[in-house]
């Protein structure tokens with residue numbers, strides 16, 4: 001049985017993003033649980049806002065194709081995202097939208113998503129840790145055919161939550177985050193075979 005492959009990324013492009021710290025911390029836990037994890041930064045794949053006319057005339061942008069290939073090459077997704085006004089961030093939704101598009105008429109719909117699994121995390125300087133946004137991320141991924149695991153974790157007061165090495169200081173929060181990442185790795189081991 002080969003190691004399950006997980007694509008990990010944050011729903012924020014900000015250089016000092018707490019969610020980038022969080023997803024890297026969780027990626028280490030998924031690796032420790034036996035998964036092969038690729039961490040990508042959406043900042044490295046800038047995309048225009050989805051526009052149907054642009055798609056008709058030019059097709060999917062190069063970075064959209066690169067991300068779609070990455071999504072297709074992995075069995076599951078580990079996503080840490082802030083909430084913006086209680087919902088999904090624009091950069092995450094736009095990425096998910098471009099990756100959802102078919103490149104040819106005979107390509108099966110939602111090929112980058114169907115039959116995959118995901119675990120969700122969030123971090124925010126606020127008291128709820130971005131938890132409300134995950135409700136929407138969960139629904140969107142679920143509607144695209146991704147099995148989103150029940151285990152998730154939100155990191156409140158994110159500006160105080162990490163030490164200089166990028167580790168979560170609070171033991172309980174760290175356990176929740178590593179638990180969600182480990183669940184994804186374990187689930188994929190059974191799911192992918």
Ligand SMILES: Cc1cc2nc3c(=O)[nH]c(=O)nc-3n(C[C@H](O)[C@H](O)[C@H](O)COP(=O)(O)O)c2cc1C
Nearest residue numbers: 012014017018019082083084085086124125126130
């Ligand atoms: C447009 C916008 C809306 C936001 N809305 C929320 C919100 O609803 N809840 C929340 O906890 N934080 C909210 N924030 C604050 C973000 O959680 C904070 O900027 C966080 O650091 C972003 O995540 P990052 O550090 O990974 O970039 C918002 C920030 C922006 C820019």
